[in-house]
Amino acid sequence: MATSPQTSLRSPLGRVRGLGSAKEGTHHWWAQRVTAVALIPITAWIVYSLLSLAGGDYIDYLGWVRNPVNSTLIILLVAVGFHHAQLGLQVVIEDYVSGHALRVVSVLAVKLLCAALAALCIVSVLIVAFGG
Amino acid sequence: MASATKPHSRPLSPHLQVYRLPLTAILSITHRITGIGLSLGLLLLTWWLVAGAYGQGPYETFQTVLTSWFGQLVLFGFSVALYFHLCNGIRHLFWDAGKGFEIGATQRANLIVLAAATVLTVLTWLLAI
Ligand code: HEM
Numbered sequence: 566m567a568t569s570p571q572t573s574l575r576s577p578l579g580r581v582r583g584l585g586s587a588k589e590g591t592h593h594w595w596a597q598r599v600t601a602v603a604l605i606p607i608t609a610w611i612v613y614s615l616l617s618l619a620g621g622d623y624i625d626y627l628g629w630v631r632n633p634v635n636s637t638l639i640i641l642l643v644a645v646g647f648h649h650a651q652l653g654l655q656v657v658i659e660d661y662v663s664g665h666a667l668r669v670v671s672v673l674a675v676k677l678l679c680a681a682l683a684a685l686c687i688v689s690v691l692i693v694a695f696g697g
Numbered sequence: 698m699a700s701a702t703k704p705h706s707r708p709l710s711p712h713l714q715v716y717r718l719p720l721t722a723i724l725s726i727t728h729r730i731t732g733i734g735l736s737l738g739l740l741l742l743t744w745w746l747v748a749g750a751y752g753q754g755p756y757e758t759f760q761t762v763l764t765s766w767f768g769q770l771v772l773f774g775f776s777v778a779l780y781f782h783l784c785n786g787i788r789h790l791f792w793d794a795g796k797g798f799e800i801g802a803t804q805r806a807n808l809i810v811l812a813a814a815t816v817l818t819v820l821t822w823l824l825a826i
Contacts, residue, residue, distance in 0.1 A: 598793060601786050608783055616824050623753045630749065643742070650736040657729060682743050689750035 593652060600649035607642045627693060636694040643686040651679040720807045728785045731778040738775045776821055780814040 618629060629635050654675045662668040748755040762768050788806050791797045797806055 598790065601790065605783065605787065608779065612821060616821070619825055623749075623756045626749055626756060639746070643746075646739060646742075650732075650739055653732045654736055657733065682739065686743050686746045689746040692750040 593655070597649065597652045597656075600645050600652065603641075603645045604649060607638065607645060610638055611642055630690060630693045631696070633694075636690055639690050640687050643683050643690070647679045647683040647686075651676050654679075721803055724785060724807055724810065728782060728789070731782040731785075734774070734778040735782055738778070741771070741775070773822070777814070777818050780817040780821075781810070784810045784813045784817070 614629070614635065618625060621629075630639070655672050658668060658671045658675065662671055745759055748759040763772060788797065788810055791806075797803060
């Protein structure tokens, strides 16, 4: 029996574009869970740290950031927090913004903004940590 | 007669003017709202860290704003959102593991989430003041 060149109901164009593929979706879902789990201990640590810094001055802050454990954890908070936020906001946008172009542009804008702000935060921590 | 064709009085679609969202639904939309709020809160984190890099003046400006009554109000709202989202997020992870879908368990978890978020918020502010 001759096999048909088209073995799927999806049009070749649809397959080339990758529309309707679930590959991205599972990765997104999983990343949202992994970042959520990571944020649990990081949240506990930042609350503890903020309580110990409350009422302190700039010198206290410098001393705190220059402790390598603290600078590492604050960078982790920034990286994981913005990543989790960006993944979550994408879902919210996809739920409420129906126009295709506007949706793509909004999701892209959120992702770029989160990446830029995260970079700004990390550079700021490093400047203090390295004694700039 | 209606009674002949309708032996049981079955519930009809919710009447929109008297329908009240179940607590589970309220907590669900609250998770989303707090997620958006926390994302905005990341701007506050950014301001703090950037001010720290710019030096003592900008850092003290940040502190002045944050310790004003308005700043404290924002910070309080942020803490409520964080603790709710954290506690409800953990229950989400239980759901993802396939646990806690029975009606009784869901309603119990609603109350646990609300109680835990309240206790954590109060405890934090008692320690902060
Ligand atoms: C930096 C702080 C955080 C921010 C900015 C943030 C932001 C968000 C946003 C915007 C969403 C999407 C909401 C939606 O789709 O309706 C979300 C979802 C979620 N968050 Fe967070 N979040 C934070 C911390 C946490 C923490 C500490 C946990 C701990 C478990 C957590 C667990 C989750 C989970 C499980 C979801 C997925 C919920 C779902 O699938 O509907 N988040 N978060």
